[in-house]
Amino acid sequence: MNTHNSIAEGMGLKIVIVVQARMSSNRLPGKVMLPVLGKSLLYRMIERLKQVRHEVQLVVATSHKGDDDIIEYESLKMGVPCFRGDLNNLLDRHYQAAKAFEADIVLKIPSDCPLIDPQIVDNVLDVFMADGGKYDYVSNLHPATYPDGNDVEVMTIDCLKRAWQVAVKPLELEHTTPYIWENAGRFRIGNVSWETGLDYSMSHRFTIDYEADYQFIKRVFEELYEANPEFTCTDIINLLEAKPGIYNINAQYAGVNWYRHHLDELKTITAEQTKIPAV
Template identity: 70%
Template sequence: MANKILIVVQARMSSSRLPGKVMLPVLGESLLFRMVERLKMIRHEVQLVIATSLAADDDMIAQESLRIGVPCFRGSLENLLDRHYKAALYFNADHVVKIPSDCPLIDPGIINDVLTHYFASPGQFDYVSNLHPATFPDGNDVEIMSMACLEKTWREAGRLLELEHTTPYIWENPKKFSIGNLVCRKGDDLSMSHRFTIDYEADYQFIKAVFEELYPVNSTFSCEDILNLLAEKPGIYHINAQYAGVNWYRNHLNELTTILPEQTKLTIH
């Protein structure tokens, strides 16, 4: 079993709600830099690539990738499945990890655990994530798939949401793929109550506050460290609490058979 693992971080400047979010500054560096810094902490031997689009706006992403020493692959703006697949093809990946660029607080330990689960029984799984069902705080999204799984998806997927979000075709077709899932160790479901991802200005303020509190003391802080901080300083938790549980699923519940209404917040208060 060949084991070249490629982590693909998809990033673009043209976010509709918070344009240029991955380039926002935290402690003197971009959020993209801070996220890559955390990805480099994982134990598994991996190659990182930042996959952006060919749009002129995303020249800035390509320049930042070069500055921080991570290869950049450029592809389709809207068809992220195509961009993901072609990046994996270009870098001769055997296994491909999808981690969104809007997860700058992602815990390297959680990534390790998902990858370890996937590789524990070689060949047992085509795809493993910690998202179906999700139990970790939103913003710790990890999905790993074999290259064969990704290629089959690329060849067969056709719905707009499957192309835009890369992996729905896989988890919507459990008869075609062997699928695994990792749940939060505590048995808690923190996915609807805790939000560590960035899509709104309040998310940026939350992430900035967490980094400013924890990073100077311990640059390798974990998800557990963040949860402890929020328990001690609930004011930080409340910065973006109104968006906890809000995700892209809410706009596609009529198209997704594996997502239940209680797995997303339908309205923002």
């Protein structure tokens, strides 16, 4: 039996990965449906998440808005169930999706991470599962060290429910988990750092929010996918070192993230953990 599977099964826990996706995006509308090698970015991301070695239930969570019908259709084509909920309250949508699929452990992996390395997902889950009951929440984001776009947050359903019950700030509802990691005294929180000892969180950008990000991600898939559909974060780093022109496609946005809009509200995030886009 796969050792990853046996850990979860031995503890009698159901692990649900919730991928939040919607067509509305201020900077790059419909980004999750942009094509890469004949399939959508959402398809490519789910394809990668299916490589996770832990036994998990994948769920795509979108909104009730008609524009997001295409997200549901795409999910079902991939054999992944789709949950539909509130458009703007992603904390509620995440919790309701996790509850609907009877999750004991919930993962938050945003749909703007189509290059996410499934090995990193497994690493974070391994830490969470290693000492059963030790943590309420484990991520690789506080502080972040992996290249941006490998975002993994793992929490118990009870942890997520507590946040859902008490969170009220708009940023807490929009971004799902800030209430948890901003209130470390109320939760048992762990963090996973990149085993290399490197910190590429502000220098390497594998996420999608701008047209340049799409061109970068598309190029990475074109370079690596045919030879190895299960290419890793290390494979991408090696590619960028061999072909720095690819790195430069979206380098101007490296380090740009949503934190920049909320520095006056967030207690645990500093100005050094985000930057304003140059253009």
